[in-house]
Amino acid sequence: MQPAGYLTGSLVGSVKAQPTKIKADAWNRFDITVRGDHFLVKLNGQTVLDAHDAKHPAGVIGLQCHPQQNIAFRNLRIQPLPSKK
Secondary structure, eight states: OOOTTOOTTOBTTTBOOOOOOOOTTSOOOEEEEEETTEEEEEETTEEEEEEEOTTOSSOOOOOOOOTTOOOOOOSOOOOOOOOOO
């Protein structure tokens, strides 16, 4: 169960994502870009979150799942972004 109002793609406890549809019984694709406190989250090509959150300018990367849900991850790629000029 999602915390109240924090839909898929949200920064739980900070910023709520826009409603979107998850593909049932299929692979869903997330593209997540973070530069400092700016978070851009796309789910299956649709932007669900584009926000700044000063509480999280740096930190660890975590993958979240919930009990009683069958969740799998594949093709995870983490790469540094080129610095802005």
